[in-house]
Amino acid sequence: MSGKSLERYFRSIQNSREKRPSGRLWCPAADVYRTDEGWIVKVDLAGIQPADIEVMIDGPVLRISGLRRDGICGEGVYHYQLEITYSRFEKMIQFPRSIEHASIDRDYRDGLLILRLKEEQEESHKGRARAAGRK
Amino acid sequence: MAEAEKTSDKETAPPASPKPEGVPFEIPVLPLTNITLFPETMVPLAVGRPASIAAVEAALSGEEKLLACVSVRPDQTSNGDARPAELFEVGTLVMIKRMERVEDTMHLIVQGSDRIRVLEWVQREPFLRARAQILPDLEVKNKEEVEAAKRNVQGLIQQALAYLPQVPPEVRMIVLSADDPVRLAYFLGSILSLGVEKEQQMLEANTVDELMHRAHDFLAREVEIIRLRSKIASEAQTEMDKAQRDYVLRQQMKAIQKELGEDETGELAEAAQLRERLAKADLPDDVRKEADRELSRMEKLPAMAPDYHVIRTYLDFILELPWKISSEDRLDLNEAQRVLDEDHYNIKDVKERILEFLAVIKLRPDAKSPILCFVGAPGVGKTSLGRSIARAMGRHFERLSLGGVRDEAELRGHRRTYVGAMPGRIIQSIRRATVNNPVMMLDEIDKLGADYRGDPAAALLEILDPEQNNTFTDHYLDLPFDLSKVFFIATANQLGPIPAPLRDRMEVIALAGYSDREKLQIARRYLVPRQVRENGLTPEQLEITDEAITLIATLYTREAGVRQLERTIGRLGRKVALRIAQGQTEKVVVDAGDIDDFLGAPRFFPEEARKELPAGVATGMAWTEMGGMILFVEASLLPGGSGLTITGQLGEVMQESARAARSYLWSHAEEFGISPDMFKSYGVHMHVPAGAIPKDGPSAGVTITAALASLFTGRRVRPDTAMTGEITLSGLVFPVGGIKEKVLAAHRAGIHRIILPARNEADLEDIPEDVRRELEIVPVTRINEVVDTALEKLVANPPPPLRVTESARDRPEQDSEPLIAKER
Numbered sequence: 017m018s019g020k021s022l023e024r025y026f027r028s029i030q031n032s033r034e035k036r037p038s039g040r041l042w043c044p045a046a047d048v049y050r051t052d053e054g055w056i057v058k059v060d061l062a063g064i065q066p067a068d069i070e071v072m073i074d075g076p077v078l079r080i081s082g083l084r085r086d087g088i089c090g091e092g093v094y095h096y097q098l099e100i101t102y103s104r105f106e107k108m109i110q111f112p113r114s115i116e117h118a119s120i121d122r123d124y125r126d127g128l129l130i131l132r133l134k135e136e137q138e139e140s141h142k143g144r145a146r147a148a149g150r151k
Numbered sequence: 152m153a154e155a156e157k158t159s160d161k162e163t164a165p166p167a168s169p170k171p172e173g174v175p176f177e178i179p180v181l182p183l184t185n186i187t188l189f190p191e192t193m194v195p196l197a198v199g200r201p202a203s204i205a206a207v208e209a210a211l212s213g214e215e216k217l218l219a220c221v222s223v224r225p226d227q228t229s230n231g232d233a234r235p236a237e238l239f240e241v242g243t244l245v246m247i248k249r250m251e252r253v254e255d256t257m258h259l260i261v262q263g264s265d266r267i268r269v270l271e272w273v274q275r276e277p278f279l280r281a282r283a284q285i286l287p288d289l290e291v292k293n294k295e296e297v298e299a300a301k302r303n304v305q306g307l308i309q310q311a312l313a314y315l316p317q318v319p320p321e322v323r324m325i326v327l328s329a330d331d332p333v334r335l336a337y338f339l340g341s342i343l344s345l346g347v348e349k350e351q352q353m354l355e356a357n358t359v360d361e362l363m364h365r366a367h368d369f370l371a372r373e374v375e376i377i378r379l380r381s382k383i384a385s386e387a388q389t390e391m392d393k394a395q396r397d398y399v400l401r402q403q404m405k406a407i408q409k410e411l412g413e414d415e416t417g418e419l420a421e422a423a424q425l426r427e428r429l430a431k432a433d434l435p436d437d438v439r440k441e442a443d444r445e446l447s448r449m450e451k452l453p454a455m456a457p458d459y460h461v462i463r464t465y466l467d468f469i470l471e472l473p474w475k476i477s478s479e480d481r482l483d484l485n486e487a488q489r490v491l492d493e494d495h496y497n498i499k500d501v502k503e504r505i506l507e508f509l510a511v512i513k514l515r516p517d518a519k520s521p522i523l524c525f526v527g528a529p530g531v532g533k534t535s536l537g538r539s540i541a542r543a544m545g546r547h548f549e550r551l552s553l554g555g556v557r558d559e560a561e562l563r564g565h566r567r568t569y570v571g572a573m574p575g576r577i578i579q580s581i582r583r584a585t586v587n588n589p590v591m592m593l594d595e596i597d598k599l600g601a602d603y604r605g606d607p608a609a610a611l612l613e614i615l616d617p618e619q620n621n622t623f624t625d626h627y628l629d630l631p632f633d634l635s636k637v638f639f640i641a642t643a644n645q646l647g648p649i650p651a652p653l654r655d656r657m658e659v660i661a662l663a664g665y666s667d668r669e670k671l672q673i674a675r676r677y678l679v680p681r682q683v684r685e686n687g688l689t690p691e692q693l694e695i696t697d698e699a700i701t702l703i704a705t706l707y708t709r710e711a712g713v714r715q716l717e718r719t720i721g722r723l724g725r726k727v728a729l730r731i732a733q734g735q736t737e738k739v740v741v742d743a744g745d746i747d748d749f750l751g752a753p754r755f756f757p758e759e760a761r762k763e764l765p766a767g768v769a770t771g772m773a774w775t776e777m778g779g780m781i782l783f784v785e786a787s788l789l790p791g792g793s794g795l796t797i798t799g800q801l802g803e804v805m806q807e808s809a810r811a812a813r814s815y816l817w818s819h820a821e822e823f824g825i826s827p828d829m830f831k832s833y834g835v836h837m838h839v840p841a842g843a844i845p846k847d848g849p850s851a852g853v854t855i856t857a858a859l860a861s862l863f864t865g866r867r868v869r870p871d872t873a874m875t876g877e878i879t880l881s882g883l884v885f886p887v888g889g890i891k892e893k894v895l896a897a898h899r900a901g902i903h904r905i906i907l908p909a910r911n912e913a914d915l916e917d918i919p920e921d922v923r924r925e926l927e928i929v930p931v932t933r934i935n936e937v938v939d940t941a942l943e944k945l946v947a948n949p950p951p952p953l954r955v956t957e958s959a960r961d962r963p964e965q966d967s968e969p970l971i972a973k974e975r
Binding site (some may be wrong): 040041084085086087089093094095096098099102103104150 | 190212214216217249
């Protein structure tokens with residue numbers, strides 16, 4: 017009986033409405049650009065107060081976390097449909113090498129969080145060379 | 152991992168961002184029945200109860216859309232809204248990611264975030280609201296153990312996937328690549344439908360070790376179930392495949408049959424045909440009833456069924472049997488007589504018996520047929536007599552050899568339940584005869600066997616009893632068939648082996664052997680013309696004189712019948728045919744003198760009467776299957792020996808005769824002029840040549856007596872005298888059988904005097920007149936008459952000396968003269 021449920025699960029796992037493993041938090045979408053100076057990371061984070069966003073670097077990992085609150089709710093307002101995810105989010109971006117020493121320039125506008133990571137000179141050199149090689 | 156935001160506003164309804172563990176906060180609670188939500192899983196939910204919708208709406212009105220999901224205890228079966236007491240204490244904090252309303256229900260997708268413990272209930276109406284605190288993250292107690300458990304779980308998942316080939320590869324990837332053990336375990340917990348109890352156990356696990364342990368146990372059980380299910384399914388599949396295959400093959404067979412023109416309409420036609428034949432056939436009522444019943448059974452069966460053909464064959468057989476068909480008897484007695492005479496020489500009593508029967512049939516058409524049994528040596532014409540009886544009566548002739556039949560089923564058939572069952576030979580013969588009143592010859596009835604399968608003679612008892620055989624039931628037929636109109640003739644070489652009850656049912660007619668004179672007649676009338684014809688000659692080309700035939704019969708053959716004689720004549724015919732074909736000659740007349748040229752030296756030298764017999768030798772007569780013969784009983788005294796030594800392959804009965812003869816002579820020694828001491832002083836050896844041929848029977852008693860009397864008295868037995876007869880200890884002579892053959896043999900051997908039991912005189916009528924004229928027949932009733940008649944009066948070889956005392960035995964050669972003188 018329950019064996020059947022497992023089977024059924026495997027069959028329909030592609031359906032997004034079914035149960036599936038997830039993290040504890042939601043995860044916003046992000047683009048990552050390579051530039052001469054370093055990296056540009058663009059995260060889709062609309063409706064968030066900049067104070068609620070926290071950015072951390074740990075070795076080669078960039079971690080963006082925070083909290084989206086729904087400011088519209090209140091007396092006499094009811095949700096009819098919910099598609100925006102609120103509450104805590106977390107986005108981890110893995111870089112090819114450590115970004116520990118990069119400086120971060122933070123810009124939040126039009127619902128997008130844009131982070132510019134400037135690497136130190138010699139490191140960026142290497143990165144460029146590798147990027148050129150890849151092309 | 153938790154956010155830095157740490158406000159915990161107890162006044163406002165929506166809780167602030169979740170806290171690190173320990174800090175209590177208020178939160179709306181959604182009771183869940185039958186499922187448990189785990190952290191780190193995304194789950195769709197449908198919410199319909201007003202209280203639940205109110206709880207969800209309360210959650211949605213919060214800034215972070217957080218909700219506590221707590222399962223209802225499974226043993227609490229309240230139908231209404233869940234009460235706090237019915238809920239577990241540990242639940243899951245979830246974040247509502249999606250919500251849409253479909254009519255009155257809300258469809259949610261929630262994502263499990265943290266485990267929470269309910270501390271107290273702060274509100275029950277209109278929805279539950281609790282004060283809860285986040286439980287700490289699970290800690291790892293033993294890293295290796297967790298890793299091992301994780302790998303085991305992954306192994307089990309792989310096993311499960313092996314049984315589920317329909318799972319697409321990308322899904323396998325997702326499942327197998329989940330490397331966080333906690334996430335993996337919670338995920339498994341959410342999908343396995345373990346039941347709330349077990350799911351709650353997993354949720355409440357406080358260490359990773361414990362969680363993994365439980366997840367492994369539960370998963371192992373699930374995998375086992377999947378394995379069994381897949382086994383059962385594959386077995387069912389095999390069954391189905393076989394049925395499918397059979398079906399396809401049958402369809403193909405149908406198609407092939409259709410191509411061959413044997414389709415179902417053919418089956419129907421077959422049944423219809425049988426029905427038509429049944430309607431036309433003239434059957435007794437009970438047979439028709441049974442046949443109709445079987446036919447309707449057959450119509451219900453598919454042509455493929457094995458029973459179909461069994462019934463078909465059975466019905467065919469019923470239709471072929473001559474239930475009411477009889478041939479008309481030829482009732483012209485003169486014509487019948489003519490046919491019998493034409494086919495067979497002499498055998499008057501048999502012919503008379505046939506004519507009597509025909510006369511009865513003429514007067515009373517429904518008379519029962521007699522049951523005859525011809526007994527006689529091979530080649531005396533038993534079988535051909537049967538044929539000519541059929542010819543004389545105008546009936547069909549069926550011959551059925553019983554030689555070696557040892558199974559009752561061969562006569563009476565097998566039951567139809569057996570595979571390959573067949574009707575018995577009797578019924579099969581009737582079918583072959585196509586009439587129900589044939590002459591049926593049961594050949595070699597004395598050669599019937601019997602073993603553990605049954606005794607065919609017992610089956611014959613029914614068949615051969617006119618009172619019973621009108622309802623003879625063959626096992627195969629299973630219907631009574633009237634055999635009472637069948638004219639049964641059994642043949643046998645000997646009556647002995649035929650069981651008494653069977654012998655009792657038949658009218659035994661003995662066909663004795665033929666004398667040389669009869670053989671001559673038979674040869675002239677039947678054998679020579681037939682062999683001339685068979686060898687492509689004409690009667691003008693080959694002529695055999697009577698003397699030549701007699702010579703062949705006596706020196707080239709030894710038999711009671713004429714089979715060997717015919718074969719020898721055939722040989723002669725072939726030699727003549729060769730000469731004529733080679734053009735050496737046009738016509739051959741074979742005379743006695745020419746036989747040597749054609750057939751070589753004579754093969755047989757019949758025991759001739761000896762010209763002179765020493766004392767102690769007597770001529771006896773014996774009966775064999777080949778006819779009669781003479782034999783000699785030889786006896787001699789053994790000085791210093793004792794008792795009676797008997798040699799010559801004598802059977803029990805004959806040995807007893809010898810002892811009786813000696814005892815009789817001993818007890819009546821004085822009467823015959825013998826000293827009783829002779830029996831004590833001398834042993835006797837008796838021998839009957841030829842030593843290699845086994846002999847038995849009581850009829851040599853007289854001969855043995857004569858030989859012993861001759862031995863003890865010294866008077867020789869007359870060499871021209873042969874004798875037969877059984878003796879008793881009181882000196883009587885009893886009658887014996889085979890007189891005709893014996894007398895003919897003695898006559899052939901040149902004997903002139905025959906000593907016979909007086910009560911056998913009647914048998915002499917069978918002996919041809921010309922033979923009887925040349926013989927002196929002496930009928931006797933007592934042994935002393937035998938001795939008087941057989942022995943010469945003169946003492947030719949005086950018996951050896953007698954030793955009177957025990958001491959005399961030690962000196963055997965001494966004092967013989969005075970003793971003899973004394974005896975005389």
